[in-house]
Amino acid sequence: MITEAPRFPFNPYYTLMPVRYPTAVSTRTNPAFVPFASCTTPNKEMGICAESGACIRSGGRASGTCDLGRVCCVNVVSNTCDDEDRQVVTLDNTYWLSPTTGLSSTTSSCSLTVKLDATLPEQGKAVCQVRLTFVLFTIAQPNAESVCNTDTFDVAGASNKIPTICGDNEGQHMYLNVPSSDTSPTDLQLSFNFGTNSNSIRAWNILISMIPCDSVNLAPLDCLQYFTARTGTVRSFNWRDVAGTRTRQLANQDYSICFKTMPGFTKTLCLTPCTVTSTQMPFSISVASTIAVAGRVPVPAVPTPNQSQLAPLNCNNDYLVIPGGYNSAKPPSVDNMAYDRYCGERLNALPGNVASTTVCTTATPFRLLFRTNGDETTTTPTPDSRTNGNRGFCLTFRNQ
Known part of the structure; x- marks a missing residue:
């Protein structure tokens, strides 16, 4: 009603x-x-x-x-x-x-x-x-x-x-x-x-x-969303700048987000978490959890809020793919600086980092992939934090 x-x-x-x-x-x-x-x-x-x-x-x-x-x-x-x-x-x-x-x-x-x-x-x-x-x-x-x-x-x-x-x-x-x-x-x-x-x-x-x-004006095939401007904002469905920890990310999402390659530019796409006016998180995709590593003693899956992903394989529940992403302050040739999967509560190519930053990619055509699974707290072996609730993402982009 x-x-x-x-x-x-x-x-x-x-x-x-x-x-x-x-x-x-x-x-x-x-x-x-x-x-x-x-x-x-x-x-x-x-x-x-x-x-x-x-x-x-x-x-x-x-x-x-x-x-x-x-x-x-x-x-x-x-x-x-x-x-x-x-x-x-x-x-x-x-x-x-x-x-x-x-x-x-x-x-x-x-x-x-x-x-x-x-x-x-x-x-x-x-x-x-x-x-x-x-x-x-x-x-x-x-x-x-x-x-x-x-x-x-x-x-x-x-x-x-x-x-x-x-x-x-x-x-x-x-x-x-x-x-x-x-x-x-x-x-x-x-x-x-x-x-x-x-x-x-x-x-x-x-x-x-x-x-x-x-x-x-046709979008590339299989792109659910397509951005043709040089700059703008891209958000996951149902993300809003509102206070509170209520879950706002949607389950069972699996789609590509594409950006038009602008002629006359260096073909670099950079993404920065949005500036918010509330306590909302601009990047909150599946709270990072510790995972067992082959050949080592198994480690219980413990959520680690307020950090970026711990390793590429850590993002196995929900994640955003930025092909060849790297922190804008570092060239992509630096060891351990190129990541594809991003999750956690900070956007950063460095594992376990407590600060968000601008992540760039030169992989063309520019395309992101956003995927979420079917739940927030019951997935095994690495369930998400029950207290935080994933929010999704809001990113400003620049095709430069």
């Missing part, structure tokens, strides 16, 4: 005039949309260029202008989340908004279909990827083992692996790979599933952007 009105980051239009997006059949009568001609409104919303009349007939809202007298048409779909209200999206740059009246206490799920078909006049060419931008995303938190067992968000129909997520993910994004829609039309299913949690605020606003197969 929703306990307060959802927050809408754009303007009051969403709360005053919820619209219904037409199905693909009715859209065929309005061919005046310019396929994949994206535009940005004065309020920084994404739209698609269209004739003014076609935008109005489709239920869209004109805001800003395009070439040839066309308008920037903003399209929003908001369903009531019941079995009889099945919405289908066929237009690029469409926002999926949670019900403006809130969710019923008996609502168990809410879904949307994204139809990709090059024969549709509003698409007109092959689509190979869909990007989901989470403008707003708030559902129930995971349990003490980091498992999304109350509320979940899932994607079906993509060819790459899409993890189940929950919690707070405003500002995050996902790239979904699909077969070329001119040879294999695809229906993507986006689904929220809700459990029993009367204290949870459930609200979302997801921008659905279609990427043609010939676009320069």
Whole structure:
């Protein structure tokens, strides 16, 4: 049950005039949309260029202008989340908004279909990827083992692996790979599933952007996230700058994060833990634990908080892979300075270090791998600390 009105980051239009997006059949009568001609409104919303009349007939809202007298048409779909209200999206740059009246206490799920078909006049060419931008995303938190067992968000129909997520993910994004829609039309299913949690605020606003197969904006294959700017911030799902030791890292994550190689630079990617305003940890991935070494007397697995990983094999529960990572103050040729797996509560290429630092890599194409297992405290032989609770990571990056 929703306990307060959802927050809408754009303007009051969403709360005053919820619209219904037409199905693909009715859209065929309005061919005046310019396929994949994206535009940005004065309020920084994404739209698609269209004739003014076609935008109005489709239920869209004109805001800003395009070439040839066309308008920037903003399209929003908001369903009531019941079995009889099945919405289908066929237009690029469409926002999926949670019900403006809130969710019923008996609502168990809410879904949307994204139809990709090059024969549709509003698409007109092959689509190979869909990007989901989470403008707003708030559902129930995971349990003490980091498992999304109350509320979940899932994607079906993509060819790459899409993890189940929950919690707070405003500002995050996902790239979904699909077969070329001119040879294999695809229906993507986006689904929220809700459990029993009367204290949870459930609200979302997801921008659905279609990427043609010939676009320069395609992400590398199998990259769930793709960053094209020279600088920015990358976070694990559900990381937030909030106080407390409550577990916020999500279990069962296994995906790649990619960065565009910028022309004219030395091809070095550097990552630094974010500056936080609370007591939150910007890097907290599976508290480092001692491990038994072959040929030596077995050592009990003892958690060692507030340190970086003790050795590469120490990161066997949850970890972030930075290929060939090294501390920025040291050249990568220095002995014992190149690591791939990072865990613990400090980002540092030196084992057992108590300070975080900037870690760089020259391994191109730039790609990180984030993996978490299915629990936080019961994994053997090296369970994580029960008291700390893993938080995930927030890193600023610079392609230099």
